[in-house]
Amino acid sequence: MPKAPAIKNKDRKIFVLDTSAILFDHNAFFNFKEHDVAIPITVLEEIDRFKKGNDVINYEAREFIRSIDRLSASFSPQDWIPKWTHKRESSKC
Numbered sequence: 001m002p003k004a005p006a007i008k009n010k011d012r013k014i015f016v017l018d019t020s021a022i023l024f025d026h027n028a029f030f031n032f033k034e035h036d037v038a039i040p041i042t043v044l045e046e047i048d049r050f051k052k053g054n055d056v057i058n059y060e061a062r063e064f065i066r067s068i069d070r071l072s073a074s075f076s077p078q079d080w081i082p083k084w085t086h087k088r089e090s091s092k093c
Contacts, residue, residue, distance in 0.1 A: 014038055019046040023057050026064035036080075044068075 014036045021028045022043065029037055050061035 012036065016040065017043065019043050022047055022064050023050060023060050026060040026067065029064070029067065039068075 012035060015032050016038045017028060022039075025031075029039070047061050047064055050058055051065060052058060
């Protein structure tokens with residue numbers, strides 16, 4: 001497994017993403033480089049409700065869910081998933 005980027009613990013932060021940030025950019029999860037990102041279950045439930053439809057917001061929801069599915073394939077829901085185990089894919093619009 002690749003190592004996490006080097007950063008001192010005192011400089012490491014946890015960012016909590018909300019629904020609007022994810023629906024604006026499905027790759028927002030990967031924009032925090034060496035910091036940790038938490039996504040509350042309520043946000044995941046809200047994102048799930050946006051999957052159906054043909055608007056950009058629906059596309060963002062589907063792409064985010066696909067990214068999370070790929071990231072979590074080999075982890076249990078209780079694990080803190082290291083995001084550097086997954087390479088960011090370019091968007092296909």
